[in-house]
Amino acid sequence: MSNKMLDYFNITIVTYLAYLPIEVIGDVLRMRQILTNLISNAIKFTHEGRVGINLYVVSKPNFAKAEDIQMMTPNQSTMSVNGVKEEQHLSKPQSGNDGNLLDGCQKHDDHPSQNHAFNDECGSPAKSECSMNGDTEEQPYSAETTVWIRCDVYDTGIGIPEDAIPTLFKRYMQVSADHTRKYGGTGLGLAICKQLVELMGGQLTVSSKEHYGSTFTFILPYKVSIACDHSDDPDELSDLENNDVASDDTIESFFQYQPHTLGSLFSSNGSSRTQKLLTHKIGYTSSHKLGGFSESLYSKGTCSVDDASSVVDAPETSELASSSGHSLETKNKSLVRRDKQHQDKARAWSFNGYADSSEVTVSNGEMAGATKSSEPQQTCQGQGKANTTTQCVTSSSTSEVTKSTIKPKILLVEDNKINVMVTQSMMKQLGHSIDVVNNGVEAVRAVQRHTYDLILMDVCMPVMDGLQETKLIRTFEETGNCDAARSSGIEESLPDPDYECYVPFTKRVPIVAMTANALSESAEECFANGMDSFVSKPVTFQKLKECIEQYLVNFS
Amino acid sequence: MRKVPMFCGPSVPKRRCLAQAPKDSCSSKCIVPCRQLKKTMDVGQMQRQWIDYTKSLFLEKGFLDGQFLQLQQLQDENNPDFVVEVVSLFFEDSERLLKDLTFALDQNGVDFKKVDAHVHQLKGSSSSIGAQRVKNACIAFRNFCEEQNTDACLRCLQQVKQEYCIVKNKLETMFRLEQQIVAAGGSIPTELSFIG
Numbered sequence A: 001m002s003n004k005m006l007d008y009f010n011i012t013i014v015t016y017l018a019y020l021p022i023e024v025i026g027d028v029l030r031m032r033q034i035l036t037n038l039i040s041n042a043i044k045f046t047h048e049g050r051v052g053i054n055l056y057v058v059s060k061p062n063f064a065k066a067e068d069i070q071m072m073t074p075n076q077s078t079m080s081v082n083g084v085k086e087e088q089h090l091s092k093p094q095s096g097n098d099g100n101l102l103d104g105c106q107k108h109d110d111h112p113s114q115n116h117a118f119n120d121e122c123g124s125p126a127k128s129e130c131s132m133n134g135d136t137e138e139q140p141y142s143a144e145t146t147v148w149i150r151c152d153v154y155d156t157g158i159g160i161p162e163d164a165i166p167t168l169f170k171r172y173m174q175v176s177a178d179h180t181r182k183y184g185g186t187g188l189g190l191a192i193c194k195q196l197v198e199l200m201g202g203q204l205t206v207s208s209k210e211h212y213g214s215t216f217t218f219i220l221p222y223k224v225s226i227a228c229d230h231s232d233d234p235d236e237l238s239d240l241e242n243n244d245v246a247s248d249d250t251i252e253s254f255f256q257y258q259p260h261t262l263g264s265l266f267s268s269n270g271s272s273r274t275q276k277l278l279t280h281k282i283g284y285t286s287s288h289k290l291g292g293f294s295e296s297l298y299s300k301g302t303c304s305v306d307d308a309s310s311v312v313d314a315p316e317t318s319e320l321a322s323s324s325g326h327s328l329e330t331k332n333k334s335l336v337r338r339d340k341q342h343q344d345k346a347r348a349w350s351f352n353g354y355a356d357s358s359e360v361t362v363s364n365g366e367m368a369g370a371t372k373s374s375e376p377q378q379t380c381q382g383q384g385k386a387n388t389t390t391q392c393v394t395s396s397s398t399s400e401v402t403k404s405t406i407k408p409k410i411l412l413v414e415d416n417k418i419n420v421m422v423t424q425s426m427m428k429q430l431g432h433s434i435d436v437v438n439n440g441v442e443a444v445r446a447v448q449r450h451t452y453d454l455i456l457m458d459v460c461m462p463v464m465d466g467l468q469e470t471k472l473i474r475t476f477e478e479t480g481n482c483d484a485a486r487s488s489g490i491e492e493s494l495p496d497p498d499y500e501c502y503v504p505f506t507k508r509v510p511i512v513a514m515t516a517n518a519l520s521e522s523a524e525e526c527f528a529n530g531m532d533s534f535v536s537k538p539v540t541f542q543k544l545k546e547c548i549e550q551y552l553v554n555f556s
Numbered sequence B: 001m002r003k004v005p006m007f008c009g010p011s012v013p014k015r016r017c018l019a020q021a022p023k024d025s026c027s028s029k030c031i032v033p034c035r036q037l038k039k040t041m042d043v044g045q046m047q048r049q050w051i052d053y054t055k056s057l058f059l060e061k062g063f064l065d066g067q068f069l070q071l072q073q074l075q076d077e078n079n080p081d082f083v084v085e086v087v088s089l090f091f092e093d094s095e096r097l098l099k100d101l102t103f104a105l106d107q108n109g110v111d112f113k114k115v116d117a118h119v120h121q122l123k124g125s126s127s128s129i130g131a132q133r134v135k136n137a138c139i140a141f142r143n144f145c146e147e148q149n150t151d152a153c154l155r156c157l158q159q160v161k162q163e164y165c166i167v168k169n170k171l172e173t174m175f176r177l178e179q180q181i182v183a184a185g186g187s188i189p190t191e192l193s194f195i196g
Helices: A002-008 A028-044 A098-106 A114-120 A162-167 A177-183 A189-199 A235-240 A248-265 A272-286 A290-299 A308-317 A321-342 A370-379 A384-396 A417-429 A440-449 A466-487 A497-502 A520-528 A541-551 B043-059 B066-073 B082-105 B112-129 B132-147 B150-183
Strands: A010-017 A024-027 A048-058 A146-155 A203-209 A213-224 A410-413 A434-437 A454-458 A511-515 A533-536
Touching: A024 A028, A028 A048, A028 A146, A028 A189, A028 A213, A189 A203, A189 A213, A410 A417, A410 A440, A417 A434, A417 A541, A417 B066, A417 B082, A417 B112, A434 A440, A440 A454, A440 A466, A454 A541, A466 A511, A533 A541, B043 B150, B066 B082, B066 B112, B082 B112, B082 B150, B112 B132, B112 B150, B132 B150
Parallel strands: A010 A048, A410 A434, A410 A454, A454 A511, A511 A533
Antiparallel strands: A024 A213, A048 A146, A146 A213, A203 A213
C-alpha cells in the first residue's frame, strides 16, 4: 500500500536543514503536531511537484522583539530528550549534519502545555509546575540563550487564493465548499497549528500563489540546551529497541504536566490517546528499564512494529503518530544499524510513537545522499502518507519520488451492455482499462476486494439503485477505516480533529454518477448521497476525459 | 445526360444505373452504385456517397445524432470494427427488448414497472449509439408507462418499433456502403464534421 500511495503523489519531498552547531530544546509533541499538519496539507493539496521543508536559524524576529518578556516559551525542563542513544548531538559536527538541527528541533519532551501553563499565568514561570528538574525554567526567558529557528513547509500545489488567506487560520474555514468536498478535512488543522505556534512564542505565516504553491512558515524560539549528554556509546544502539526517551528528571516533570496540557487542546474528556500516554508515562518513571517498558509502549495501540513491510498498513489504519512512528522506527532502526557500522560518527535517534517523547530517527549515512537522505527525518514527522513516503523512499533507495507509473483502477457500474461497450471503448482510448460490474451488489463486492481510484456509477440500475450503492460505499469506507483502526488497538473515535485531514485519499474513492437525467435536482441528490460529480448520459469521450482529469490527477 | 436520378439502394426498385462512362458518376442521390458500375466507380466516389448518405441520416431526418459520431471516433486501427460491433449489439439487444415489451404489454395485468424498465434500457442503449428517434420514442413511451396507460403504451411500442426498423435499415445500408468501399481498396472517411 505504501508504494501505491507513494505513486499517487508525483511529489518529491525535499528538505534543507541548516547546520546548527548547538542543541536546542523544544516541545516535541507540539512540533510534531504542527509539522504533521503542515506537511500533510502540503501533500494533500499538491498533485505533482515538490513538498519541501527548510529549516534555518534566524535572528530574533521583529514580532518577538516587540513582545514582552512574558512571552511563552516552550518550557522545557531540560528535556533534552536525550534519552539514550539516539541523539545526534548537535555539538558534534558531522558530515551530513542535517540531522542536527532537526534533532534540536525535534527533540522535545512531551511537555505539552507547559506552554499552556505559561500562557495562563501570563508568562511568569509557573513555578510550581516548572519546577521540573529544577532546571532552567526558573530563569527568565531573556537570560537564556534562545535560538530562533524558522521552518518553511512549502509545496508546488494548488495554492491558496488571495481572498482566502485572511481567514485561512480560522477554525472550520476551508478555502471553499468545493474544496471541502474534494479534499475533505475539518478545517481545524491550521487553526490549531497557529494556536500552537503562538502559544510557543512563535508565529505562523503563509505565502501562496494560486496554482503555483504555498509556503507555510513558522518561527519558534528554542532554548539552547545547557547540559548535553554527548555519549557516543555504541550501546546506545542497542537501546534503540527500547523506546526510551528521557532521563529521570524529564520523565518526572513530564508527568506533572501531562494531565493539564493535553486536556486543554483536545476535547474535555481527553483523547484516548491521552489516557494511554498517561498510563505509559506513569509506568515509565518507575523504572529506568526502558527496555521492558518500551515494549509495552509499542504494543499499545499500534500496528505491527516488527514487520517493517507491514508499515504499509499503519498509516491507513490509524491516523496516529504512534503507529506510523513506530513503524518508521522499525525501518529506521535497520538503517541506523547499518550506518553505524559504516560511519564512526554516525548518529541516529529513533522517532518513536506518540506515547513517548519523540525522537527522530535519522540515519546519517542516508543523509549523505542528498535529498533522499533527509527525507527520513523529515517525513517521519508527518503521519500517514508522509511516513509511508519516507518508508518507500528509504527502502527503495531512489533519490526521488518518481511520477506514477501505476495505472489507476477504475470501476464502472453499469447494467446496459451497449453503454458498457461504449464507455469501455472510450476509456480505452483515454488509455485506461476498467473493471465492470453490472449492479450495485457486485459493486460493493468489488470495492471490498480492491481499492479503486475512481468509480463510475450508473444511477438507475436494477437490484440496487446507484444512489443507495454510493451510500453503501461511503459507509464502507468509513467503517473500513474504523475496523482497521480497531484491530490495531486504536479507538476510532479519537476526538482529534486536527488529524482528520490525514485520511488517505485512497479511502475515499471519487464516485461519479452517470445519469440520463442531469437536471439540477438529481445532481443535488447525487451529491447528497456521497457522489462527487456526475456525467450526463449519453457518455461522450470529452465528458469522460474531463472526469478522469479531475479525479485521477495523480496518474500520468 | 441522365435526367432521372437513379436510386440503386436496396429499398428502392432496382433499376440500372444509366451512367455510361467511368467519369459519369451516379447522381448524388444514388445510394449504392449498381454492380455494373461498381468496377468503374472509383473509391473516391464511393466515399463521397457514403458521406452524403450518412449526412442525410443526421441532417435530414435526424435518425442519428452526434452520439453516433462519438462511436465513429472510437473506431481506429486498434478497433477497426467498433461501430459495426456496437451497432450489432444494439440490434440484438433492442430486438430482445422489443419482444419482451410486446409480451409484457400483452398480459392481462400489465406490469408497468417491468415495461418501464425495458423501455428505460432501450432508451439508454439507443441514446448511447445515437439513434435519436428511437430514443425520443422511448421517452414518450416512458411517460405513458408512468400513467399506466396500456393503450397509449401500445401505440408507443408501435412507434418505437417503427423507428427502430427504419434506423436499422439505414445503418445496415451504411455498413454495406462501407463494405464496398473497403472492398474497393478504400477507407471509410472519418471526417464527419458537419455535426457540431
